[in-house]
Amino acid sequence: MKKLNAIDLFCGAGGLSYGFQDAGYEIIVGVDNEQAALDTFELNHPGAIGLNADLSKKETVNKIIEIAGKRDIDVVIAGPPCQGFSVTGPRNFDDPRNKLYLAVIDMVKQYNPKGFIIENVPGMANMYKGQVKDEVLKRLRKMGYNVDCKILTACDYGVPQMRKRLVFMGVRKDIGEPHFPAPQYGPNASRPYVTCREAISDLPTRKSELGKETDVYTSEAVTEYQKLMRGNCDVLSNHVATNHKDFVIETISQVPEGGNYKDLPAGVGESRTFHMAWTRLDGRTPARTVDTGHRNLFHYELNRVPTVRESARIQSFPDSFVFTGSRTKQERQVGNAVPPLLGKVLAEELREIIEKGTKNI
Helix, strand or coil, rough: CCCEEEECCCCCCCCCHHHHCCCCCCEEEECCCHHHHHHHHHHCCCCCEEECCCCCCCHHHHHHHHHHCCCCCHHHHHHHHCCCHHHCHHHHCCHHHHHHHHHHHHHHHHHHCCCEEEEHHHHHHHHHHHHHHHHHHHHHHHCEEEEEEEEEEEEHCCCECCCEEEEEEEECCCEEEEECCCCCECCCCECCCCCCHHHHCCEEEEEECCCCEEEEECCCCCCCHHHHHHHCCCCCCCCCCCCHHHHHHHHHHCCCCCCCCHHHCCCCCCCCCCCCCCCECCCCCEEEEEEEEECCEEECCCCCCCCCCHHHCCCCCCCCCCCCHHHHHHHHHHHHHCHHHHHHHHHHHHHHHHHHCCCCC
């Protein structure tokens, strides 16, 4: 079967679409309103166009159609924000504040793709006792799709991180039924979870210097995951350490592996006492969810926050994936992304359903 064409809405740096690209899809366009993220998207998706635009506007739809040309759009992937729903509630689904989520539904209607993947925060599943989720399902099913949704945990699919995402998978009714991939790692699978130590222990420690944006490896990859992330890459990018103040180094040095502010002596680190303050990763387990650069999550052993590359490894971005823009923007791009390995597993599952269902069409 020929390559399936896909467009990525609210693409950010392109973690989800990179997974689809790695699974053999052709990514046509990624749409977002953050230019730094789009620069990263274009750099890492050869041939794809990064479009800085407002998806709620008709001219954006027209521009996507123009970019796609005569090519069929087989799959739509998207990660729209759902902040509007928290204000308007399910009864006001068509409220303008929900326009970005509605734009994704409109794009599915516009292209009538063979399938789609829409991802969001897990909390959306229970918003207004599930009414928002149910309304999304109802509208997509009314458009001619079999749709299911499920909260997936990234570490079940080889990502060294306990990130959860709510995923909607839709398949056109004339093609087949959606189904989600079974966990491949963990206690109920054949392989153990990948730990964050297994993910990043081969990277330079940056104990004596901060490093630079483009550098070299100083040791060999040891674990299978490290080898997977390096691939054929011989250049180390985005591995620059943060120059912390002395009090930060002194405070975090007193937190044990896997601990947080509750493990500090009385009178130490009391300027930060919220639930994630002074959290140190546990190298023996998958990492907690990588944040967008708030600097509350510290290395499991070193007295600093992870570098962009370390966070990218934990998110399952290969070392060949280069992030652009300022350090702050790079951290936001990594933290906001869907792990590419999770995206790849979903892409492979969806392609299998489509290929099976279109043999006789």
